[in-house]
Amino acid sequence: MTINVLAVDDSRTMRDMITLALKDEGFDVTTADDGVHGLEVLEGLQPDVIITDINMPRMDGFGFIDAVRGRDESRLTPILVLTTESSDELKIRARNAGATGWIVKPFAQDKLIRALRTVAG
Template identity: 70%
Template sequence: MSLNILAVDDSRTIRDMLSLALSRAGFVTSLAEDGEHGLEVLGNICPDVIITDINMPRLDGFGFIEAVRRQKAYRATPILVLTTESAPELKARARAAGATGWIVKPFDPAKLIRALHMVAGPGVSA
């Protein structure tokens, strides 16, 4: 069983990099360009893990995480923040919103894949 990933980032380059890295790892990937779009895409899929940026137009990562957590079906879905930000207060805010983990850009694809397997839990493989 492969992981189904929703990746939300306003940078087309990052979305392309994520899509390539995740597809090479055998993951099924859905992409969204900001938090609002992420919520729209979420209505059509059931991801095992969500990856989101923080700084995005329309709805930022914090608002997106909070909106996801308000939906009963996704209260336990792991959410990894993938961002250029590294300030402790932002990490604390993301945790308070419901984020599971934090990865700083630029990302190492192998480390990202390991992190996805870790948060997805045992019994899930690519």
């Protein structure tokens, strides 16, 4: 079964790293470069899981998670936060917004793949 992933990150390097890490493992990856772009991409996509950064221009990860959770078709889609941030306060804020899990950058490929497969069900 192919798992469709939407990866939202303002860093082209990080989007490329996520895509490379997942493509070889049979994931189908779509990318967006910030929260606003992520919402635009979601209009034509029903991902199995979403990965988002927190610190992005135009719309940060918290705003993006709120917006995703406000849409009927993505209310239950698992969202993993992938960020350099590691404070408990931000993790709690993300969980309260509706994030499913939290992974700190730089990420270990096997850990990311395991987390995605777990939340995608």
